[in-house]
Amino acid sequence: MRYSRLFIPTLKEAPADAEAISHKLMVRAGFVRQLAAGLYIYLPLGQRVMQKINEIIREEMNAIGGQEVTMPVLNPAEVWQQTGRWDAIGDEMFRLKDRGGRDMCLAMTHEETMTWLAAHDLRSYRDLPQIWYQIQTKVRDEARPKSGILRTREFTMKDSYSFDCDEAGLDKSYQLHLEAYKKIYSRCGIKFFVVQSDTGMMGGSMAHEYMAPSPAGEDEVALCEGCGYAANVELALSVPKASKSPDWNFEEVATPERRTIDEVTRFLKVTPDLLIKSILVMSDNGPVLALVRGDQMLHEKKLAKLIGPHRPAQKDEVKAALGVPAGFIGPMGHAIRKIADPVLKQGLYAAGANKEGYHVKGVSAEKHLADAEFSDIHVAGAGDACAQCGKELRIERVIEIGNIFKLGTKYSAPLKANYLDENGNEKAIVMGSYGIGPARIAAAAVEQGNDENGIIWPPAIAPYQLLIVPVNVKDRKSMDIAEEMYAALEEKGFEVLMDDRDERAGVKFKDADLIGIPWRIVIGEKNLKEGMVEIKERRNGVVEKVKVEETIEKIAKKLVLEA
RNA sequence: CGGGGCGUGGCGCAGCCCGGUAGCGCGUCUGCUUUGGGAGCAGAAAGUCGGAGGUUCGAAUCCUCUCGCCCCGACCA
Structure with missing residues (x-):
């Protein structure tokens, strides 16, 4: 295909409302246009x-x-x-x-x-x-x-x-x-x-x-190098590092107006992993108290598997169900269903005292969580240990590209x-x-393959395999050779794009980098005087000078290798 | 759906606070020069400022409503 006849509206600047790299580059490089929210041409x-x-x-x-x-x-x-x-x-x-x-x-x-x-x-x-x-x-x-x-x-x-x-x-x-x-x-x-x-x-x-790793993704996965365990964080099981509890006796401490984990830890001068986070949720079967460690996030999907659909309780619902103002809920007492993360089985913790303005220190599972069910309800985090082999888990942001059920x-x-x-x-x-x-x-592919100049397509899904760039289309010799190579390579069945535009070299090179075709043959007058052309690989920028008569064979070899 | 931001030639933006009827860069078109990494000069076309209503002698600028788009969150079979 000849570039001059292909509709490739490239842009120097990305649209202001594009955020993701793939979005910016695909618009700039003339691959897509947005019609309306979530509708693309x-x-x-x-x-x-x-x-x-x-x-x-x-x-x-x-x-x-x-x-x-x-x-x-x-x-x-x-x-x-x-x-x-x-x-x-x-x-x-x-x-x-x-x-x-x-x-x-x-x-x-x-x-x-x-x-x-x-x-x-x-x-x-x-x-x-x-x-x-x-x-x-x-x-x-x-x-x-x-x-x-x-x-x-x-x-x-x-x-x-x-x-x-x-x-x-x-x-x-x-x-x-x-x-x-x-x-x-x-x-x-x-x-x-x-x-x-x-x-x-x-x-x-x-x-x-x-899942394809990319910062633009909307999901996170937990990966274990040790045993190969890999799961969406929605269900990944993990064992958080044990916290080092001080030798607390069970006692009440006044914590006036300290409600959040942040406020309480600062006030008590302890780290968040020494607190119990008590979260009241409303399920179809009434209120349920979810207990996780202060440094953990409650995973709603994990909890939903145990108690069904639910939502966080409103402040007045907390008061009505537990008789305690939000911010001071403790795990002790309460004749409702309680689900606690297993990490709480060990150690001594601080928690709400079920009394406005007070927390308690020295809460332990055996003494105070006897009536709780234990189940992994936290979001797996980096640094947690794999539940299978104990090695440290890695968390990666990913794009969901497929699923099987x-x-x-x-x-x-x-x-x-x-x-x-x-x-x-x-x-x-x-x-x-x-x-x-x-x-x-x-x-x-674009998220994973790009640099400051544009897209770097994997060869198998690049729009064309090869771009031929005669630097000066007014130079007869350059064009003759370009045309000859173009015809020969098309004849061999390769997908070739020839930049036959009467543009300055810089413009052509910039566009070439932007649209990201894996290979490019540059035909310029200077090299031609020595009977040479350049083969340039997009992914690494490596340039190889080759003799005109050997070019087709050489590039064909590379393209076949990739196909 | 909750929170935040933004709508001004094709693209990126300024002007808005302190109303006086629109400007810059890129792009586009014409000509000349240039020609290996988004050229230079000269000239030209193109917007009524998302929409509606209001205030005012006068609105891109102020007020009200509305539509659209983006981001964070919720949701996601």
């Missing part, structure tokens, strides 16, 4: 990147026996009502009515329609297993679209669904996806971790997430997706669901 270069990613996904999905289909984006309400999600999902679903007044929605995922299909057309154990997938649009009315292409309201997703007779079959389908996904991300050239994840609202028994019969049961087994018994199909966000792969 893919320009020719962006489109090519997406197509390359999708093609890699397609190849790997086909390799595990996946069959590509396409579900409608516009869905009737009925299937969603049957699984209960019509009501369970709130504002995040776009809803509308057709001309006949029937309720419709825009699909934010496709468990319902895929399972509907299975219910209609899978009858016998002989039909199973099946893996169906699509690369298609999802629409979600996100509360807060952000970070450019990372969280949008409309996006392409590769979603696949497996249908098996039993758990053993599901295990196989799950394993196939687990491996296929690793290949996909590896081929795309990005760094990633596979971590255990929360099954969340999707239900099911097992889930993994694929064992669904079981969560969707097949309500939608009556059943089959007849060998004995003629009707059974529910056992399902799995698996998602990949191609746009997030692209964004993660």
